Amino acid sequence: MISLDDVHLAYSAGDTTIPVLKGASLDVEQGQSVAIIGPSGSGKSSLLLVLTGLETPDSGSVVFSGKSLHTLSSDARADIRRDDIGIVFQSFHLIPSLTACENVALPLDIAGSESARTQAAELLERVGLGHRAHHYPNAMSGGERQRVAIARALIHKPSLIVADEPTGNLDNQTGDAVADLLFELNQENDATLLLVTHDPALAARCERQVRLHEGSLQTVSA
Numbered sequence: 001m002i003s004l005d006d007v008h009l010a011y012s013a014g015d016t017t018i019p020v021l022k023g024a025s026l027d028v029e030q031g032q033s034v035a036i037i038g039p040s041g042s043g044k045s046s047l048l049l050v051l052t053g054l055e056t057p058d059s060g061s062v063v064f065s066g067k068s069l070h071t072l073s074s075d076a077r078a079d080i081r082r083d084d085i086g087i088v089f090q091s092f093h094l095i096p097s098l099t100a101c102e103n104v105a106l107p108l109d110i111a112g113s114e115s116a117r118t119q120a121a122e123l124l125e126r127v128g129l130g131h132r133a134h135h136y137p138n139a140m141s142g143g144e145r146q147r148v149a150i151a152r153a154l155i156h157k158p159s160l161i162v163a164d165e166p167t168g169n170l171d172n173q174t175g176d177a178v179a180d181l182l183f184e185l186n187q188e189n190d191a192t193l194l195l196v197t198h199d200p201a202l203a204a205r206c207e208r209q210v211r212l213h214e215g216s217l218q219t220v221s222a
Contacts, residue, residue, distance in 0.1 A: 002160070004025055010058060036210055045196065052085055086156070088166050101134060108155055111156070120155060142169045157189055
């Protein structure tokens, strides 16, 4: 489903070039769960940006479901994310002027679905936030906002779920519930699940673990 081949990525900081990915390669099958681990600053979040077409690599290829993301226009990549990819950002990225229900419904609203609010309400019930559907993000705890963000990422039943430290800002009980939901949907919908995490217990729940080390990916367990 996903194939990275010899991907290189560097950022410029003034006169300095900082290499992040140096020949990263990875193949992921449909329905697999994969944990991406590594120390802070190793480029894991940048890797997710490349995987989802939010960042274009300097060289190498990125193929998603037979489509070469790095050769597509930004609009075409946005269409793929809208239809096929659910992204859970570490910092939530909820829209403060929208309620929980409106935030979750947004991807379906953009796609023109007439049942967007109904589906959003149902999914909020599933993540235990039906009673918070009409509340705004600033009135919610971090755990509640994370669950809203996850519901928004999953509302369109994506074939790929990408989560950047999905439990990093949560207490243990809420983090376990969030992880359970991600793995349930991974299995129910045969969705591929990619997790960036520092949590060894969460990584161990995945079928595979790969470590980002010095810009390349190394298999830890499979």
